[in-house]
Amino acid sequence: MKISIIGTGYVGLITGACLADLGNSVVCVDVIEDKVKSINSAVPPIHEEGLLELLKKNVGKNLSASTDAKNAVKNSNITFIAVGTPSRDDGSIDLKYVEESAKSIGKALKEKNNYHVVVVKSTVIPGTTDSVVIPILEEFSGKVAGKDFGVCMNPEFLREGKAIHDFMNPDRIVIGEYDKKSGDKIYKLYKNFNCPIMRTSLRAAEMIKYAANAFLATKISFINEIANICEKVGVDVCDIAKGVGLDHRISPMFLNAGVGFGGSCFPKDVRALISEASEENYNTILLNAVLNLNEKQKMRVVEIADNIMDLSDKNITVLGLAFKEGTDDIRDAPPIPTIENLLRRGAKVSVYDPEAMENAKGIFGNKVKYCKNIESALKDADLCIIMTEWDEFKEIYDKFKLMKNSIVVDGRRILDPIKAEKYGIKYYGIGYHKNQIR
Numbered sequence: 001m002k003i004s005i006i007g008t009g010y011v012g013l014i015t016g017a018c019l020a021d022l023g024n025s026v027v028c029v030d031v032i033e034d035k036v037k038s039i040n041s042a043v044p045p046i047h048e049e050g051l052l053e054l055l056k057k058n059v060g061k062n063l064s065a066s067t068d069a070k071n072a073v074k075n076s077n078i079t080f081i082a083v084g085t086p087s088r089d090d091g092s093i094d095l096k097y098v099e100e101s102a103k104s105i106g107k108a109l110k111e112k113n114n115y116h117v118v119v120v121k122s123t124v125i126p127g128t129t130d131s132v133v134i135p136i137l138e139e140f141s142g143k144v145a146g147k148d149f150g151v152c153m154n155p156e157f158l159r160e161g162k163a164i165h166d167f168m169n170p171d172r173i174v175i176g177e178y179d180k181k182s183g184d185k186i187y188k189l190y191k192n193f194n195c196p197i198m199r200t201s202l203r204a205a206e207m208i209k210y211a212a213n214a215f216l217a218t219k220i221s222f223i224n225e226i227a228n229i230c231e232k233v234g235v236d237v238c239d240i241a242k243g244v245g246l247d248h249r250i251s252p253m254f255l256n257a258g259v260g261f262g263g264s265c266f267p268k269d270v271r272a273l274i275s276e277a278s279e280e281n282y283n284t285i286l287l288n289a290v291l292n293l294n295e296k297q298k299m300r301v302v303e304i305a306d307n308i309m310d311l312s313d314k315n316i317t318v319l320g321l322a323f324k325e326g327t328d329d330i331r332d333a334p335p336i337p338t339i340e341n342l343l344r345r346g347a348k349v350s351v352y353d354p355e356a357m358e359n360a361k362g363i364f365g366n367k368v369k370y371c372k373n374i375e376s377a378l379k380d381a382d383l384c385i386i387m388t389e390w391d392e393f394k395e396i397y398d399k400f401k402l403m404k405n406s407i408v409v410d411g412r413r414i415l416d417p418i419k420a421e422k423y424g425i426k427y428y429g430i431g432y433h434k435n436q437i438r
């Protein structure tokens, strides 16, 4: 099929590259020229496992990028909207990029005669496709949804860091459809995927995405609350999560205690759902608590560090800047407020992350020292805080001896405390009690 994608970020580019790899002809559209150039040279503008290989294989054949939305839409039969849907200051969803995309698609549809389906892939509040996207498409195309063009809402569930794997091996595909004809067309695009394909209404598809993210965020805040209690009662949250996660009704996924959730989705989506519910006069007791706990949790490692030593003028190493492993994304990443807090306390902060250093420079400027590897970050440090669960941080026990004091606060519980002690490391971790009560 011929596909255009408006918005070539984490979701748009992965969707485009994967659909091209599956044999479709894809044009990815973005307003950022450098991004477009980079893709057309088969250089990934973001860090994602396997993306370089996919671009090398498909760019110049059935995948290209462009800044020309009109042309891309006119020369395709399906257009995905995959632009960002950030939070406004009050937590509500900002739809300006979705609206702009819908306008440019509408203008292109005006000049197009054959049937076209517009698919909203961006995460949008229930009712958005119906009450915002379709009216704009109709206004700017002079055509009628259902009659002249189709509309679907197809939420994306991929995880950054594993995005290509997740796109190619989804647990399920959800197609919200304006009418059967629209849904049939998108079903055909996905029918060879080996997973359940659920067809539903536009509004239900929009809500499924929010409910899924709200649940996962809740699971993380839940285990973090348990972790904080574990520290008080003298047990290790990792043991507790294992024992709880073995229950099939619960599963071990998303039961890793730590510094809280971040990234471009969970915080903003939970905030948007709370805001939408409040517009409808519903008080989201549970979701408010999920967010409140998450905010506090981001400071937990600083509290632990502060109890160990006076942080003022100390050399503190922060390992990990990305909001999770496998990505260079630092949007709403827990290390950001943690580092800001350390700086406020007068600490001298050195940082290292395998992928997210360039993005972090945009936030911290010259307030922190950027180190080229783990060794230089640890050298002569008074204390190290692990903030991201990168694989390369998991077996560095012998490197902590480069520090002035081998004191480690493990914000992701990726080190084995017993092994750490054997290496002479003074180990502290979220949900870990030094003198476990046996």
Ligand SMILES: NC(=O)c1ccc[n+]([C@@H]2O[C@H](COP(=O)([O-])OP(=O)(O)OC[C@H]3O[C@@H](n4cnc5c(N)ncnc54)[C@H](O)[C@@H]3O)[C@@H](O)[C@H]2O)c1
Binding pocket: 006, 007, 008, 009, 010, 011, 012, 029, 030, 031, 032, 035, 069, 082, 083, 084, 085, 097, 100, 101, 121, 122, 123, 124, 156, 157, 158, 159, 160, 264, 265
């Ligand atoms: N990142 C994720 O892991 C993830 C997962 C599932 C769903 N989502 C949702 O998908 C959507 C996109 O997220 P993302 O992380 O890919 O965002 P992103 O910020 O990485 O990418 C969005 C892109 O859209 C471009 N853009 C904005 N307006 C445009 C326009 N009018 N025309 C063309 N391009 C335009 C931007 O330049 C940017 O490159 C959001 O709604 C997000 O909530 C994200």
